[in-house]
Amino acid sequence: MKYRQLGDSDLQVSTISLGSWLTYSGGVEKAQAIACVHKAFDVGINLIDTANVYGRGAAETLLGEALAGIDRGSYILATKLYGPMSETDKGLSRAQVFKQIDASLRRLKTDYVDLYQCHRYDNDTPLEETMEALTEVVKQGKARYLGFSEWPLDKIEAAAELEGVTPFVSSQPQYSMLWPYPQTGLIQRCAELGITQIVWSPLAQGVLTGKYKPGAPPPPESRAGSESMGSMLPKRWLEGPLLEAVQKVKTLAEEEAGVSLAQFALAWVLRNENVSSAIIGASRPEQIVENAAAAELRIANELFYRAEDFLAPHRQ
Numbered sequence: 106m107k108y109r110q111l112g113d114s115d116l117q118v119s120t121i122s123l124g125s126w127l128t129y130s131g132g133v134e135k136a137q138a139i140a141c142v143h144k145a146f147d148v149g150i151n152l153i154d155t156a157n158v159y160g161r162g163a164a165e166t167l168l169g170e171a172l173a174g175i176d177r178g179s180y181i182l183a184t185k186l187y188g189p190m191s192e193t194d195k196g197l198s199r200a201q202v203f204k205q206i207d208a209s210l211r212r213l214k215t216d217y218v219d220l221y222q223c224h225r226y227d228n229d230t231p232l233e234e235t236m237e238a239l240t241e242v243v244k245q246g247k248a249r250y251l252g253f254s255e256w257p258l259d260k261i262e263a264a265a266e267l268e269g270v271t272p273f274v275s276s277q278p279q280y281s282m283l284w285p286y287p288q289t290g291l292i293q294r295c296a297e298l299g300i301t302q303i304v305w306s307p308l309a310q311g312v313l314t315g316k317y318k319p320g321a322p323p324p325p326e327s328r329a330g331s332e333s334m335g336s337m338l339p340k341r342w343l344e345g346p347l348l349e350a351v352q353k354v355k356t357l358a359e360e361e362a363g364v365s366l367a368q369f370a371l372a373w374v375l376r377n378e379n380v381s382s383a384i385i386g387a388s389r390p391e392q393i394v395e396n397a398a399a400a401e402l403r404i405a406n407e408l409f410y411r412a413e414d415f416l417a418p419h420r421q
Contacts, residue, residue: 106149107400109381112274113299114250116219118181120375120400122152122303123393124384129167130160133388142171144390148397152181154277154303154384156224157209158188165212173214183303184209185254185277187224197227202238206247221248222277226256232263236270243271250274252303258294265298273300275381280304282313282354282373282416283342296379304374307383308396312342313370315355319348347419354412362404371399373409 108117123145129138142153153172155164165184172180186205189195194204206221221242227235242248252275253261264273276295278287280302292302308314317323323343341347351366358369374383385396 106397108151110301111220111250111303111381112252112301113272114274116181116250116274118152118303118382119150120380120382121150121371121397122154122382122384123150124305124386125153125155125164125168126159126305126386128386128388129155130164135167137388138167139171140390141387141393142168144393145387145397146175146180148394149400150393150397151179152183152303152382154183154305155213156185156188156222157190157205157212158185158224161190162208162212165209169212169214177215181219182213182215183220183222183252184213184218185222185224187227196230197223197235197238198230199234199238202235202242206242210247217247217249219249220252220275221250222252222254222275223256224254226253226260232260233267236264236267240269240271252277252300254278254305258291261291261294261298261300273298275303276300277303277305277384279306280374280380281307281309282370282412283309283347283420285413285420288377292377292379301379301381302377303382303384304380305384307374308367308370308385309342310338310386312338312348312351313354313366315351315366317343317348317351319345319352344419347416350415350419353415357408357412357415362408364399364402364404365395367396368399368402369404369408369412371396372402372404373412375399376404376406376409 107120111118155168239251251271251273253273254277280287355366358364358366371383374380387393
């Protein structure tokens with residue numbers, strides 16, 4: 106496993122991290138999910154990412170159980186707030202920041218999180234109110250650092266200009282060979298602000314593993330084949346022409362780079378120095394072992410360029 110600094114923090118995070126969005130909020134059996142968490146630690150992953158809204162607390166509750174008895178200083182725990190936890194509990198108001206951090210800590214069975222992230226931008230709450238409340242959470246010792254996910258660039262810059270508040274150290278955008286758009290502006294500006302990326306869906310929800318074949322039904326154990334998880338997968342990513350292009354990249358990865366498509370796709374994301382970590386979702390421990398190996402890979406840029414040429418006509 107390799108490790109990179111997270112923004113202007115003192116955190117060294119594994120370049121592959123474990124997420125819990127669909128898998129550990131009910132999509133995977135509890136014992137299997139806990140086994141995945143423990144396997145992640147075995148292969149050197151030290152960053153676990155979750156959110157209060159994943160299963161409305163279910164993912165955090167499972168992680169609280171999975172992490173019980175493990176040295177708290179041996180891993181980096183990140184969670185988020187913003188999404189609706191009830192009809193009235195949502196957003197980034199001062200009251201919600203204080204309420205949701207306490208609720209997350211109870212479910213996670215810990216006194217603090219290493220990274221507290223705003224899951225989206227809240228247009229109904231003044232930015233100053235949000236940042237001041239988050240700063241208090243840090244001063245109270247309930248979070249060590251702050252981050253955001255999918256914020257507009259102008260709001261990121263506005264937050265950076267505020268005085269007397271704890272600055273952001275991380276950004277969590279969707280980023281993959283099928284969704285490369287953060288590299289057109291977000292990543293460069295974040296680098297200038299001392300912010301690095303923890304990217305989600307680097308395997309495009311499993312599409313960039315090559316498991317989905319053109320003209321064939323999705324495997325029953327896959328995300329697309331799951332009633333609880335498949336609804337979140339963009340239908341366009343399962344269309345024949347795109348899947349045919351993915352199979353070409355799979356052949357390229359296996360025959361010319363000597364790696365699996367999943368490893369190739371993760372290495373593509375990690376080639377960017379501003380990416381501190383790529384979040385993987387796993388329903389089986391062996392998936393974690395395969396994906397973690399991508400941290401060590403060095404693949405020629407020429408192969409990445411050819412892969413991009415295959416996929417470019419089929420991106421949104």
